[in-house]
Amino acid sequence: MSSVSDREINMAREANKNRDSRFQTDDVLRRKGNSFEDYYLKKELLLGLYENGFMYPSPIQEATIPIAMTSKHILARAKNGTGKTGSYLIPILDMVDRSINKVQAVIIVPTRELALQVSAVAKALSTHLDLNIMCSIGGTNYKDDILRLKGSVHILIGTPGRIHDFTERGIFATDACHMIALDEADKLLDDNFLPDVEAVISALPAQRQILLFSATFPKLVQKFSQQYMPGAHEISLMNELTLKGITQYYAFVDERQKLQCLNTLFAQLAINQCMIFCNSNNRVALLARKITDLGYSCLYIHSRMSQDDRNRVFHDFRRGAVRNLVCSDLFTRGIDIQAVNVVVNFDFPTTSETYLHRIGRSGRFGHLGIAINLIGMDDRFNLYRIERELNTTIEQIPRSIPAELYASSGEEPLPADI
Incomplete structure (x- = not known):
């Protein structure tokens, strides 16, 4: 492990003080005033945090990190885009012992893109820890992953089916794996993924720590926690469900006029x-072609695409190669691209959970953003119901949307939401 001095840490910390937080909201600023040093983290991890632009823990990180460091189960609920990923990554990275060449922590997420994102953040933060972090997802070379697991891997990140397959086949020893994090738990614990998740947990030692995070907690999450997480420390920072920085609008538009309306938005907004x-894979691809025909840069992503194509689109959009991305609900879970300041529901969702996760792609980690919903006559009852269930207000779109509600006027990008 590299030797990190206090001077290096101080220099990295000082470099963060010039960051502009004018556009951050109470979702990340309503803190108790703790610092990362208060948690007695390894110096190598502290340096990684500061080098990646993080000055202070967010409210959800303040609430969870010290509890997680005591090896207690955690059942945590917080808004999208407020730092949930860092709440489990930071204690895991700190507690893993590099001298033990076995998998000591497993992180399970519901989508391949989210697994890649979490893995990238984990590797960035652990640069000076010299940990071996592996991401394994469906659609990638299975034999290569087996060979890597036969070597030295400390943290394994992946989707439920792939991780379950590894444990079922005994590909890696689980006797040293005492930590498991479940991100976007409401999705992981539905009927599609629950059997895989339960099988993985059963393969771990009896004395294991479960860190469970989500923005929404349906009854199935409570049932799971009662069975697998006795005495879990419960944390909720959900006095309200939607992020403070997101302004929500609706526009009643006939189906035949939606593309024209979208074209007008592109021309008028500071995107x-x-x-x-969109609500279907076919509509995703069709709309992307129509947007391209209008002369705008656009990519699309949905679940029927090959993994290589999904990876290419994800990375191209993340690095800003294109301005617009048309997607299915594949892309609603935990994906953090802070440059996104506008979300459009071309097709209005049918559930409040889906709506919440979609609009949460903008306004992340205290940034500002807008969500615009194109509503047909058949959607109006869903609109009223979602407003009521989320206790939020979706206003009729004005003729002109003030840029200060969503545009940052060229501010320096803030650190990624970890």
């Missing part, structure tokens, strides 16, 4: 990057 959601 940094925009995500446009």
